Amino acid sequence: MSAVIEVRDLKREYITTKGWVKRKKEIIHAVNGITFEVQEGEIFGLLGQNGAGKTTTIKMLITLLAPTSGECKVLGFRTFGEEDNIRKRINFIFGGEMGVYRRLSARDNLKYFANLYHIDFPVASKRIEEILDLVGLSDKADLLVETYSKGMVQRLQIARGLINDPDILFMDEPTVGLDPLGARMLRDIIKKLKEKGKTVLLTTHYMYEADELCDRIAIINKGKLVALDTPNNLKHMVNGISSIEVLVGEASEQLISEIKNIRGVKSVSASVNEKGNIIYIKHKSDCDISGTLFDVLKNKKITSFTQKEITLEDVYIQLVEEN
């Protein structure tokens, strides 16, 4: 395997102005010195809160934005200065945007984009059929896109992103706005791309998505890289913390604060689902809180009590809080 993306001490600043009367210049350090490599054939995830710098990073990688400083190379070429060598070998998909023509059929859309890449007709025709099959749109290929569901449009977006047979596909929140079934179909397509040897760099807000898809994940916070590893290794970073989920009839603020006061408890949160109130408790692994917890939950109609594995979300929250 070789590195197809090389980023070293990459920075990007934006200069904006603030205030009405006396306008003051402000420098935003959107990407503030990040370093990572992506290997050929990897699915690599960029995770971070809103405004963490994910889209800015992607824009620099796809040659749309010049870095302020640092090194940013794709397929061995500088993204600023040697972009012509990169553009025909990559493609990108921004989730939630149209990017395709509603008044054309999927097949005509793909023919149009193949034309933009000057792909010969026989090659394009064969590729279009293969791509339509990959994204599961073969039987709907001649319908107008305006009759498509959101999930179908998103799948067509992926098809569009594959028209030049790119080595690397960049995806910014590919499943945003999709229903669970649509999102699952899209994740399956991304897995198939990996099987075909493509490299995928994606951003997502959904932890389970990153966990399921990514070989490695970079967590970005305020423009800086706070962790980079496989999902499993990242989970091991939250050493010494255990997680419990309890389903109860009611979860009052007083109950939550009583649980918070148990020695060894690090955090408590609650949510409601159709079965009742779920209380999420994180505690130090070397403190057995179960006895005291059962005392506090006495008469609270416990319907389930589960010791949970640490999730990527736990890691993410801890890292972002620490930073």
Ligand SMILES: Nc1ncnc2c1ncn2[C@@H]1O[C@H](COP(=O)(O)OP(=O)(O)OP(=O)(O)O)[C@@H](O)[C@H]1O
């Ligand atoms: N064109 C711009 N001018 C000024 N500031 C910008 C510009 N684009 C982005 N920013 C700022 O740079 C920071 C990083 O933005 P970016 O869009 O890269 O974050 P993100 O991680 O992709 O967020 P999100 O998950 O919300 O898409 C934010 O503070 C944002 O407000």
